[in-house]
Amino acid sequence: DEQQTEAYKKLEVLLTYSRQILTENDLGGYTIPAKGLYPYQWNWDSALVAMGWATFDEARAWEEMTKLFSAQWDDGMVSHIVFHKPSTTYFPGPEIWGSVEKPRKSTGITQPPVAAITVHKLYEQAVNKELALTKVRELFPKLLAWHRWFKTARDPENTGLVATLHPWESGMDNSPAWDEPLRNVPVDDIPPYVRADLTHVNSSMRPSQAEYDRFLTLVYRFRAVDYDCKQLYYLSPFRVTDLCTNSVLYRANLSLRWLAEMLGELDVVPEIDEWLEGFRVAFSSLYDPAVKMFKSKDQLTGKLLNASTSAGFLPLFARIATPSQAQELAATLEQWLSCVKYGIPSNDPNSADFEPLRYWRGPIWAIVNWMITDGLLAYGYDALAQRVESDTYELLGSGICEYYDPTDGKPAGGGSFSWTAAMCLAWLG
């Protein structure tokens, strides 16, 4: 009927627009997150964006992954940014990450490892299975090397969970969860710098200057040891157990295991099983039953971090929450949703530091909504998943941007944003 035709037309417009955004942000085998604001290839953005490409150009989706891994370090790490081509619109660029004489092609820190999840998904959904198999064969050893790097470089004490050494590695840079640990990071006498982000986005929506001073102090300290991963774990004044990284890595290890079996690489399966078991044992220590939420942890003080953030729901995406934890998380999420017009806010809307327009301290991110919805469905919370999905659809209908205000749905941050477009294609389409 008429209403349905209208709805269908609206969706078609949105999908066409999303494909256009990816095409326009394609700089040749890799997709920048947004023009001006983020002019390079970002790690987890690319993995999520590849899911979007796969809906209309499988070969291009695989290329995104190949390009990301082309910058893999000898020790297995995959950087959080790859600087394929020069740009002047982002700070800190390659000259800060490298040395003045020899700028680096990539940064010395990582990001949540979504890639194996993408490769698994791309393979399963591939129409061109021959190409998919070739690509999986090419990417599998690289994924394995990256996951092994997480284990050795970021869990040298074999706790079962991996460490995150920089807020940028968490992908949720100014999350209120990092307020406490960042307070213990001193500000060194670093060279003066000019932030480029503030020329693109209003400062009220971005991390603070105090945070940037610490972000850069960490970069300079890491650079002083040439990002030697054996030293970084011990010398970093910021070392946390991030819920996002650990949830994504657990889920990525499930995917890696699946890929290993599919390829007949059975000798690595026990190694992956050991990692998975380590996660399961240790993850329960991150649950705070008093507030029915998972919490990140400061590894340097041993304390669970107070903030409740949307990362606390990601153990659902991982499938690592127990059924009773999942039930409590669903109740917490319902309570959050009753406080805002649209879900899911990145920070607890009941908390004093909730800022609906400041980056990871309140706004809604489509990629996080997708991950949590995927988790809710896996645990059988279909109605709640439906609520988040229809909220997301409504938000994206008002513009494909970086994030949204949960109180009124206003689009904010960077415009024509790649991973938001990708979620539209891979999830809502």
Ligand code: 9WN
């Ligand atoms: C630093 C690209 C990236 C995302 C992160 C998001 C933001 C960068 C920045 O943009 O971080 O990596 O300069 O703010 O926090 O999740 O990958 O979209």
